[in-house]
Amino acid sequence: MPSSTVPNKLTGRRSPAAAWFAENGALAALVVLVVALSLLSSDFLSVTNLLNVGVQAAVTAILAFGATFVIVTGGIDLSVGSVAALSAIVLAWTATSAGLPWPVAVVVSLAVGVVCGLVNAALIAYGKLPPFIATLAMLGIARGLALVISQGSPIAMPDAVSHLGDTLGDYLPIPVLVMLVMGVIAAVVLNRTYPGRAMYAIGGNEEAARLSGIKVNRQKLITYALSGVFAAVAGIVLASRLASAQPQAAAGYELDAIAAVVIGGASLSGGKGRALGTFVGALILAVLRNGLNLLSVSAFWQQVVIGVVIALAVLVDTLRRRGTN
C-alpha cells in the first residue's frame, strides 16, 4: 500500500505504529474498511485495484492537502474544485490556442492557482469577508472563467503534460506519485516551516498569534496561495488523466476535499489537522467508492452507503478517542 511511505515523514519524533493509530483514528477506520472490503470482494485486494484506488484518490487528496492549510488556520476553501478546473483550462488553452510551449503553460496554470488563492486571502484578510463567502464567490468566478475561456467545450491537453496521467513502467501511476510528493510537501510545510507553524497558531487563537508578532494577514495570503497551487496541481493531474481539460471538471469536489480533511482529524474551528490524516481521509473516500463499485451496489443505494460509512468511520475515531480519555 502506498500509504506506508509517508507516515515516517509526517509523525516526526514519535516512533512506532501504535503512535499513529493513537493519533490518527481515521487510520483505524481505513483499516477496518480495507479488511471488510477484502472479505466482501475478491477483486479488492489486488495490486492493480489498489493502484486504481490510489489513482482515484489522487485528485481529491491533492485538493485536500491544500484545503488542510486553510482549515488549519480556521478558514475554509470552497473554491478548490473550480480553481482546479480553471487552472487546467488555462493550461490547455495557453498550450493550444495561445500556442505557448507547454512548460510555460504549466507555469501560467500554477500562477492562476496562486492568484485565485491570493484573491481569496485578500478578501478575507483585508476585506474581512468570512472565508466561506470569499471562497464561495471564487467558486463561481473561477468556474465561470473556465467556461468563458473554454467557451464551454473541453480543450485537449498538450501531450507532454498528459503523460502525468500515465503509468511509470508497468505499475506506478504518476498521479499516485504526484499525490505522494504533494503530501510530503504539505507535511513538511505544516510541520517544519514558519508559515506552517503560523497556520496552527492563527487557527488556534488568531489574536494571540497577532500579539505574538505573527503577521496574520501575510500568513493568510501564503495559506490560501498554497491552497490555490495545490488546486492547480490537482486540476492538471485530473485533466491529464482525461487527456482533456473540462470546464466542468472537479465540480463539487470541495466538499470531498473538506470531508477528507475533517475525516483525517482536523477541526473546522482551526488549529488542528495533519497531512497524514488528510491523506487517510482521502483514501477512505476513494476506497469506499471503489468498493461500492466492486460490490455492484445499486447506484441509488450508493449515496446512502457512502453517507453511513463516512459517519461510521468518524464515529469509530471519536468513540476510540473517548475510550482513551
Added chain:
Amino acid sequence: MPSSTVPNKLTGRRSPAAAWFAENGALAALVVLVVALSLLSSDFLSVTNLLNVGVQAAVTAILAFGATFVIVTGGIDLSVGSVAALSAIVLAWTATSAGLPWPVAVVVSLAVGVVCGLVNAALIAYGKLPPFIATLAMLGIARGLALVISQGSPIAMPDAVSHLGDTLGDYLPIPVLVMLVMGVIAAVVLNRTYPGRAMYAIGGNEEAARLSGIKVNRQKLITYALSGVFAAVAGIVLASRLASAQPQAAAGYELDAIAAVVIGGASLSGGKGRALGTFVGALILAVLRNGLNLLSVSAFWQQVVIGVVIALAVLVDTLRRRGTN
C-alpha cells in the same frame, strides 16, 4: 415589497429604519443591488417581478431560516437540500403509491424532516461527530433514500398540497406567504424562546452554556430537528411549485442556504445570526439571479457575476462596519 412587514417583529425594541441598517449591513447591499437593477432593467421594478423574486427566494429562504438555528449554535447543516427532497418525495409517495390521505402524508413528510434532524443531532451531540461530517453523511443518505423511494423518477404531488405553489387572489403567491410565516417563526424562536436563546449561548461559549445548566445535547437535538422541519417545509413548497416531487430537487441548495445565512451577518463560528439577516441574504441571492436573467447575461458569465456580486455585497457590509467602529 414584502420585506417591510417583517423587520418590526425582528428588531424588537430599537425603533427606526436607521437601526436596521446599522445592524443589518446586508440590507444596505440589497438596496444597492435593487437600485442598480432598476436602473439597468426597466422590467425589474414591477410588482409581478418583485413577487417573482419573492417566490424564487422562498425555498432558499426557508432552508436558510432552518440553517440559521444550526449556524447560531456554531454548527453547520449540509443536509438541508437533500432532506427537503426526501421529505417531498415521501409526501408524494405516501399520498400516491401508499394511498394515504394528504394531511397524513404532510405530517409524515414533516416527521421525516424531524427524524433526519434528530439523527444529525444525535451523531453530533452523542457521537461527537463534527457537524460538517454528520450532516454531509446525511446529505448522501437522504438523497439516496429519495432516489430509492422514487426509483429516480419524479412523483406527482397530491393536488391539495400543490395549491401551496399557487397564488392567493390575483397577487399573493403562497410560497411568499409561507416564507414570511417561517421567517417570523424563526425570528420568534431565536429571539424569544428558551431554545433560541440557548442556541446563542451554545454557539457563543458551549462550555459556559453547559456550566450554566443548559442541557446542551438536548438543545442540539431541538436545533437540528428545527432545521429538519424547515427543510421539509421548503421541500414541500418546492415540490408544490412544480406539482411534482423530484428526487434531485434542491441539490446543492445547502451552499445557497448557508450563504444566505452568512451574507445575513451570521458567523460560522457561532453565537451570531438573525432571521431578518438571513431573509435579506436569501433575497440578495434571488434578486441577483433574477436580475441576471432579466439582463440576459450569458450563461458562462453568470457564475462570474454572481461570485463578484456576493463578494461585493458582503464587502459593503464589512467596510461599513469598519467605518463605524
Added chain:
Amino acid sequence: MRAERDHGVSAEILKAEGLRKVFPGVVALDGVDLSLRPGEVHVLLGENGAGKSTLIKILSGAYRPDGGRVSVDGQPVDIRAAGDAQRLGIATIYQEFNLVPQLTVAENLALGRPPRRFGLVDKKRMERQAKALLDRVGVDVDPATPVSRLGIARMQMVEIAKALALDARVLIMDEPTAVLTTGEVAKLFTIVRQLRDEGVSIVFITHHLEEIAEIGDRVTVLRDGRSVTEVPADTPQDELVRLMVGRPIDQQFPRQTTERGEALLKVSGLGRRGVFDDVTFEVRAGEVVGVAGLVGAGRTEVARAVFGADRYDAGEVVVRGNRLAPGDVHAAMEAGLGLVPEDRKGQGLVLGADVAENLGLVTMRAATRAGFVDRAGQRRAAAKVAEQLGIRMTGLDQEVRTLSGGNQQKVVIGKWLVADAGVLILDEPTRGIDVGAKVEIYQLINALTASGHAVLMISSDLPEVLGMSDRILVMARGRLVGELPAAGTTQDDVMALAVTDVEGPRAK
C-alpha cells in the same frame, strides 16, 4: 475547632471525602477532604496546580470524580451536571470566565434560566433583574452591553453577579479577586460578609494571602492533590506559606533596584477618542515602572496601543529613538517591545496547542532559517523556561488548555522571557500565580532590569506595584493623573490619586 467538626453531620452543609480525579498523565486530586459549615467563608489554599479548581469543578458538576464522596446536608449526592449543582443550591464562579461574549450582560446573568412569560423570554423583566443584580455588586454597566465589550475586571463582576442571581446556599468563588482592584475587592468582601451573615457558605480561593485573614474563617490547604491540613484563617501568613509550599519564603517583594540607563520607551501625547488622552511617560533601561489605577482607568488600552495591538488617534511611541508605526505589532516587536496581555485565554495562549508550542510562539520567527523552524532548538529553549518558572505539567507536550490557571499564566509570561524583549509590558502579570511562583517572577524581573532591560508593569495588586516598581504612574479615567516614587509611598497615596476627579475621556 476540630472537636466541633466531629460532633455531628448536621453542622455541615457540604462535605467531600477522599475525592480523587485523574486526568491522562496527572493525578489532579488524590484524596481531598473538605467540610463546609453554614455561614462560613472557607478558604482553599494551594500552589498552582494543587487541585483547587479541580475540586470545585467536581462540586459544581463540571467534572465527575473518579473516587470519593460528596454529601449535602448529610445526604450523599451525585452531582452529574451543572443543573444538579444548581438544584442543590451550589453556585460557582469559575476561575476562567464562563460568559458568552456575543450575548448581553443581562442575557449572561440569566443564562440557562431566562424569565419567561407565556413561554416566551421576557426581555424587559430580564433587564430589570440584571440591573438589580448589577447594582447589588456595585458595577456600573448597561445590561444591554454585549459582554465582549467589557474588560476583564467588569467581566469578573458580571460573573459574581451571575452567581449571586442563583440565591445559592453554597457559593464557590475560584480566585474572584485575581483581576479586581482594591475598590472592587472591598465591594466584593462587603457582599461576601453580607451573604455569610445570611447563612450562605462560601468557598473562597485566592493567592492573595492578606485576604485570607480579612475574609476567611477556616483554611483548607491543598498540596499536590491532597488536602494536607485545615487551619483557622488567622494563622500567620508565613505559616500558611510553609504549609502550602512546604518551605518558607523570606521576602515577598525582592525588588533590587538597578541603575537607570537611557530612556528605552518614550510615549508622548498618546490618545484615542473616548478611551485615553494625552498619555505621556517614559521608561528607562534598568527600571520597573508600575501603573496603578482603578478598573477601567484605561491602563490596558494604553498598553495595547503602545504595543501596536490597537490604533491610536494622537501622539507617538518611540522606542530607542525610533518612532513606531501605529497599529503594527510586528514593528513594535522588532523595536524590542513585548506585551504580556491581561486576558490569557483570549489573547495570550493558543489553548489547543502544547506548552512547547506556546512558549515558542514569539521566537518562532527568529528560530526560522530558510523558512524552516528549528523546532528542536525551540523545544530546548521552552524546556529551560518551563524549568525556570516551575511550570507544573506532564511534559512539554501537554495541551495548555489542561494546565491550571496559574500555570497557564506562567506560560504567557514565559513566552516573552524566551523572546528577551528590551522593554517588557506586563499587564497584570501575576494574576492567579501562587506566592512562591510570584517571587520567582519578581526575581526574573530583577534579572531583566539588571541586564539593562526595562519593564512597564500594570497591576491591580497594590502591594505588588508598591513592592516591585521604581516609579508608579497612576491613571484615572483615561488620563495619567500622577507619578509617585515607589519608596515611601503607601497604598493610600496611590488610591487618593486613582480616584481623583479629573476631566477624562471616559464617562465615569
Added chain:
Amino acid sequence: GSSGDGGSGSTSSGGGDIKIGMSVSTLNNPYFVQLRDGAEAEAKKEGVTLTVTDAQNDASQQVNQVQNFTSQSMKAIIVNPVDSDAAAPAVKAADRVKIPVIAADRGVNGAEVAQTVASDNVAGGKLAAQELAKQLGEKGNVVVLQGTAGTSASRDRGQGFAEGIAAYPNIKVVAKQPADFDRTKGLDVMTNMLQSNPDITGVFAENDEMALGAIKAVGAKAGQQVKIVGFDGTPDGLKAVQAGTLAATVAQQPKLLGQQAVQAAVKAAKGEDIAKTVAVPVKVATKENAADFQ
C-alpha cells in the same frame, strides 16, 4: 442494479456467466434512468449480470468506474460518456486489457470502441428547431433554456438548435439562459425571462425537465400562445405532449438505447462481430404520435 454474490471468482467463463459493467453519466435525470432500465431489462432477458454505476456527471469518476470494471474482470463495458473527449483514456485502459467497450448515447472521441449506439444530440437539436418553427408558422420570438454550462449535452443540443433555427429568418432567438437541466430552475429562469420578453411565442428547452418548468412558468398560455419544445422524451415529457402543454419533445428512446447497448455488449463479450455504429433514431414526439413512445 443486480448485485451478484460478491464475485465468486474470475475464472468461470460459462455462457451464462457474462459480467457486464455499465457506467451511466448520471442518474439525476429520468432520461438516463430509462436508459438504465432498458439495459437492465435486456440483461435480465439475456441472463447476464449487469453492474450499473452512476458517474454523477463527473468525467473523472467515470474513468474511475471503468477502471474498477477492468479490475473486476468484466467481459464487456458499456460507457454512457459524461463527456466524449474525457472518456477516451478510460476506453484506452479497457482496450489495453482487451475488454470491449460499447459507447451508449454519446460517442467517444480519440479512442476505439467496439460499437457506438447513439442518438445524435446535434441532429436532435436541429429536429427540435424544425418542429418549433413548424408549430410557430416560421415566425416569432424564441428563447432557449440551456442546460448546465459546459456539458456536452447542452453544447450539442444548443448547437443543433442554433443551426436549425438559422434557416428561419423570421424566427428570432431573443434570449438564452442557463437553467442547469433542472425543473425548478427552468420554472424560475423562464419566469424571469418572461418579465423582460413578454412577447415570447416559442421556447426550446434543452431537456424535458426544464421544459416542464417552463410550462409552469408560462401557465395557461403553454401550448396555446407559447409553444414549448423539449428534449429527451421522458415519461413526464410525453405526458405533457399528450396534454398539449408541451408542443413537442425530441424523443431519443432511451430504453431502446439501453437495450441495444446490452445486446451489443453481450455479442462483443462472446467475441462475435458487431457493427461499428448503430443509430437509434431520434424522433419528434408530438401530440399525434406521443402514445407510440410510451
